[in-house]
Amino acid sequence: MPIILAIESSCDDTSAAVLRDDRILSNVIASQQIHQQYGGVVPELASRAHQQNIVPVVDAAIANAGIGRKDIDAVAFTRGPGLLGSLLVGVSFAKGFAQGLGIPLIEVNHLQAHVLSHFIKESDDSRTPQFPFVCLLVSGGHTQILLLRSHFDIEVLGETIDDAAGEAIDKAAKIMDLGYPGGPIIDRMAREGNADAFHFATPSIAGYNYSFSGIKTSFLYFLRDRLAENPSFIELHKADLCASIQKCIVEFLLKKLERAVLSSGARQVAIAGGVSANSYLRQRLEEMGRRRHWETFIPKFQFCTDNAAMVGIAGYFKYLRGEFADISLPPYAR
Numbered sequence: 195m196p197i198i199l200a201i202e203s204s205c206d207d208t209s210a211a212v213l214r215d216d217r218i219l220s221n222v223i224a225s226q227q228i229h230q231q232y233g234g235v236v237p238e239l240a241s242r243a244h245q246q247n248i249v250p251v252v253d254a255a256i257a258n259a260g261i262g263r264k265d266i267d268a269v270a271f272t273r274g275p276g277l278l279g280s281l282l283v284g285v286s287f288a289k290g291f292a293q294g295l296g297i298p299l300i301e302v303n304h305l306q307a308h309v310l311s312h313f314i315k316e317s318d319d320s321r322t323p324q325f326p327f328v329c330l331l332v333s334g335g336h337t338q339i340l341l342l343r344s345h346f347d348i349e350v351l352g353e354t355i356d357d358a359a360g361e362a363i364d365k366a367a368k369i370m371d372l373g374y375p376g377g378p379i380i381d382r383m384a385r386e387g388n389a390d391a392f393h394f395a396t397p398s399i400a401g402y403n404y405s406f407s408g409i410k411t412s413f414l415y416f417l418r419d420r421l422a423e424n425p426s427f428i429e430l431h432k433a434d435l436c437a438s439i440q441k442c443i444v445e446f447l448l449k450k451l452e453r454a455v456l457s458s459g460a461r462q463v464a465i466a467g468g469v470s471a472n473s474y475l476r477q478r479l480e481e482m483g484r485r486r487h488w489e490t491f492i493p494k495f496q497f498c499t500d501n502a503a504m505v506g507i508a509g510y511f512k513y514l515r516g517e518f519a520d521i522s523l524p525p526y527a528r
């Protein structure tokens with residue numbers, strides 16, 4: 195029954211979690227507000243904020259778990275991909291902490307952690323997927339369709355050839371001057387809008403791959419032309435614009451996902467990553483599941499965006515395999 199302390203610091207969330215086996219005991223996340231005024235994550239400010247947050251966040255995770263430092267059996271940390279300066283803070287902290295206690299380190303890949311978040315147990319009857327299942331991983335940095343045959347046998351069926359879906363949503367929000375990060379704002383505003391008010395074309399890309407840079411550009415040009423006719427166009431149609439661009443991106447994501455699941459023969463489908471918090475995506479995936487008689491797995495909101503609990507569950511499965519990291523291991527950005 196290992197107790198694992200997990201650390202996540204790959205982007206702009208400082209997070210620590212404690213798990214006993216696959217069971218979550220605590221999950222503390224400090225989000226960095228500083229980036230909002232810049233309209234995106236500023237790497238230098240992110241690593242500085244991680245330095246300020248890491249000790250209180252880890253202390254809170256240990257206290258909330260109701261354990262002491264000496265109870266911890268291993269430290270799992272996100273090694274990459276992410277922002278190098280941000281990763282360094284978590285990696286250095288994890289090494290120091292593990293060395294101080296004389297316990298092993300476990301390195302975790304951030305993307306694998308997002309996908310394995312479905313195995314975090316909050317209670318004895320937490321529902322988890324059965325292998326094989328397909329997972330759509332959609333975040334601010336990644337968009338991939340993955341086939342999982344086991345926790346560590348993961349095949350990439352398709353992925354974006356340029357921007358990530360979350361990046362496209364954030365850029366659409368930026369074009370409309372809605373704030374950062376745009377995903378949650380568009381999600382909220384879209385609820386008041388008509389998703390069929392405007393149509394944006396999606397590119398035809400081979401196989402199960404995606405491309406989002408064209409959608410972003412067509413959204414930009416569409417608005418530029420409308421604004422030339424009426425400078426208040428965005429203000430007047432904000433909700434409809436949010437609903438329409440969200441629908442365009444989500445339908446594109448699901449169209450490919452559905453085909454990929456069909457070809458894989460899997461009967462279970464999951465979503466993970468920050469964009470999986472999107473209410474329209476969640477609703478449309480559930481509809482697809484009902485229509486196809488597939489079982490769907492939609493993470494709780496706290497496990498969608500970056501969090502250490504997902505690092506802890508990935509670390510737990512590596513612990514079981516005896517896969518420990520060397521103290522000299524550097525982080526990797528890509």
Ligand code: KG4
Pocket residue numbers: 205332333334335336359360361363364375376377378381467468469470471472473498499500
């Ligand atoms: O997984 P994540 O926290 O960080 C990365 O690993 O990238 O994902 C962040 C992304 C951002 O693009 C953000 O706008 C998007 O997830 N996001 C959303 C929602 N909540 C977060 N996108 C759409 N709807 C949401 N409700």
Ligand code: ZN
Pocket residue numbers: 304308333467468499500
């Ligand atoms: Zn992430």
